[in-house]
Amino acid sequence: MTDLIKATVKRGQVREAVEQSLIKRRKRNRRFKMLGLGAVILGMLLLGVMFFSIISKGYSAFVLTDIQLEIYFDPEIVDPEGARNPEVLASAAYGKLVKDALRKEFPGINKRKEKRNLYRLVSTGATQQLRDLVLDDPTIVGTRQKLWLTADDDVDQYYKHGQSQSRLKEQQLGWVAQLRAKDALRTSFNTNFFTAGDSREPELAGIRGAIVGSFFVILITLGLSLPLGVAAAIYLEEFATRNRWTDFVEININNLAAVPSIVFGLLGLAVYINFFELPRSAPLVGGLVLTLMTLPTIIIASRAALKSVPPSIREAALGMGASKMQMVFHHVLPLAMPGMLTGTIIGLAQALGETAPLLMIGMVAFIVDIPSSITDPATVLPVQIYLWADSPERAFMEKTSAAIMVLIAFLILMNLFAIWLRRKFERRW
Structure with a gap:
């Protein structure tokens, strides 16, 4: 009888030990699953932070700021010979047309430094835009056209992100404010980003x-x-x-x-x-x-x-x-x-x-x-x-x-x- 009692007690102890071992094993399994799930969630969060950082900084590059100016295609500058020769039209000083339009838009600018600051509102790529227009349609020589020209990268950054992202000076900010009041500033899809090669000018650079x-x-x-x-x-x-x-x-x-x-x-x-x-x-x-x-x-x-x-x-x-x-x-x-x-x-x-x-x-x-x-x-x-x-x-x-x-x-x-x-x-x- 005593041996039977001892065997029963021993079986109870073994069963209890097995149950304790199973409980510990289940806890370890749950901890491992939680660690694995946490690693997946952490990885997804870090990936999301990376994508958010990239997208938040890069989405604005797909739009570009334009400035509207009234351009006079002066025949004396564009086609002094009057023969509509493509070689002459391609080599004309279109930058002078842009500068004349800016001086007409903002009269009273006489100092050399102020002129330089004024001319910097428009990208150097605007001359290529005017050249392409004239070569595509020479009949616009001698006419006045209101055109949207690519703005300089500083104007672009100011218009899209505010003063914190721009290097514009106080006088340039005043000119930009005047253009904005006249609805002469806009953003458009940046086709140059996909159609142009690299450039020293950020607004003209593409991939x-x-x-x-x-x-x-x-x-x-x-x-x-x-x-x-x-x-x-x-x-x-x-x-x-x-x-x-x-x-x-x-x-x-x-x-x-x-x-x-x-x-x-x-x-x-x-x-x-x-x-x-x-x-x-x-x-x-x-x-x-x-x-x-x-x-x-x-x-x-x-x-x-x-x-x-x-x-x-x-x-x-x-x-x-x-x-x-x-x-x-x-x-x-x-x-x-x-x-x-x-x-x-x-x-x-x-x-x-x-x-x-x-x-x-x-x-x-x-x-x-x-x-x-x-x-x-x-x-x-x-x-x-x-x-x-x-x-x-x-x-x-x-x-x-x-x-x-x-x-x-x-x-x-x-x-x-x-x-x-x-x-x-x-x-x-």
Whole structure:
């Protein structure tokens, strides 16, 4: 009887210990879940703060301030010969027309310093606007036209953000107030931001040159890295024998994926520019450098896609009499291609945001003209952001944030395209 009581008590103690252990385990699980949820929420909050900061600083770059002036297209200045010769019209002193219009709008300005301050209300790009108007329609020579001309960046910042973001002097503020009272100031969509190249003047600077340069660089990177990466992955996964040499190659491919990107820039500088003497700051060299950087990512992703194809596909193809080459290219490769394309797009998205290797090959140069080929001097969007971020003007600061928004939009679209490809063509075995 005593032994029975002891056994019962012992079983009760064991049960109680097990229950206590389960309670502790559940608490640990709840704490782990709360920590994981907290990490996700914190990450989302930080991401939201980053996006809010970028958007709040950059949205204003998509609008531009214009000033309305009455321009007299004086024939003595625009076309003194009266022959409407396009060469004469293109070389006329249109800046004098703007200055005359400003002096007429604000009479009584005689001092040289006051004149300089007055002329600074209008951007230097206004002369190009007038030149384009005359070349498109020479009949306006000799007429008066009320036109909206691009304002200087200081006026633009004052009109959009107030005195705290402007460097206008007290007299200039008075002139701007008069224009505002006459409804001669407005904001319009900043088409220059998407259609113009870089400029020393913030109100005239755009990202078209950087976008075209990025397009050429990514095009070269895709054209080289995709076939080379897929071919290397097929050889290593399907044809190469397992020995020390292939193990050495695989280890180095994995190591190359973790090498800092600036090392590839140094390699490109030493090989492509110094040895092969390819042009500096050219999309051709940029694409070659980014190809070296992207290849390991594509090879690793392509090998993973090949491994995901079930062995039964290979065995069935070989059992039906297909050669190994036919088995790989007719059966395995089509099934692995969605995963390969996904890895390629992710690798290209990474390359699109790279700056350090391109700085090493000279793509940090100030490029005004839009590149027309892969050998023309060019820059890319991340480098353009880097250049603008180094400029002290407030207008360049907002353009930096706006360019970051455009770059992030491209990256999001590329990643969404990769997700769509994976979901559309992915097969579950």
